[in-house]
Amino acid sequence: MKWLFLDLPVGKAKWITTVSDKSKDEIIKYTKCDPSKIIVIANPLAENCFTDFNPYFPRQPRLLFIGTKGNKNLENVIPSLYRLNIHLRIIGELTNKQLLLLRKFEINYSNDFNLTDNQLSSEYHNADIILFPSLYEGFGLPVIEGFCAGKPVITSDISPMKEIADGAAFLVDPNSIPSIRDGVNAVINNPELRQSKVEKGRLIALSYQSKKIYTEYENLWKKVQATNPIAT
Secondary structure (H helix, E strand, O other), X not given: OHHHHHHHHHHHOOOEEEOOXXXXXXXXXXXXXXXXXXXXXXOOOOOOOOOOOOOOOOOOOEEEEEOOOHHHOHHHHHHHOOOXXXXXXXXXXXOHHHHHHHHHOOOXXXXXXXXXXXXXXXXXXXXXXXXXXXXXXXXXXXXXXXXXXXXXXXXXXXXXXXXXXXXXXXXXXXXXXXXXXXXXXXXXXXXXXXXXXXXXXXXXXXXXXXXXXXXXXXXXXXXXXHHOOOOO
């Protein structure tokens, strides 16, 4: 399977695009691919992503958590929120284990899944905090989507999220329940720091606008055509 779906196409391809330096490093690690033919082009923001910043911050903030698969780390997030005055908004189908944890730790939560792009965009704008302490990601688009929406973002102090965040997010150890809890408290209790990170995040999000990413792919295609004039 590895040979068919990874080694063979990597070996045959003249150029390879991937979404982060982390995924580039993994391609090199697992295939011994020539690094010079791997080009990093980030994922773009959705066209319906827009900033509607609201400086009001409620006494019971709404934490948006996207994804319920194992790498998303909901099992560590739930106990980290025990007895905090928050509302946890979870997007994704919950397992029986996750439902039991939510009951055990008395979490005030709501849940939805199978959302349209517009519905998901609304979730970002209805949130007060984006909580994304994932254990593993190839890119971590919710970080940038949170920045674009003008929300404070909590994410993992691991690659590629920490590089994407570039100092604009609150970083936590995703394997540490106390660290995740401290990150949530830091956002809630430090309004000036929260505001400064939101402002920096909005600037970072500009570099992920779809037109910019499309231009990077267009430039790559011009490079392909220059080296292979018959390419169409």
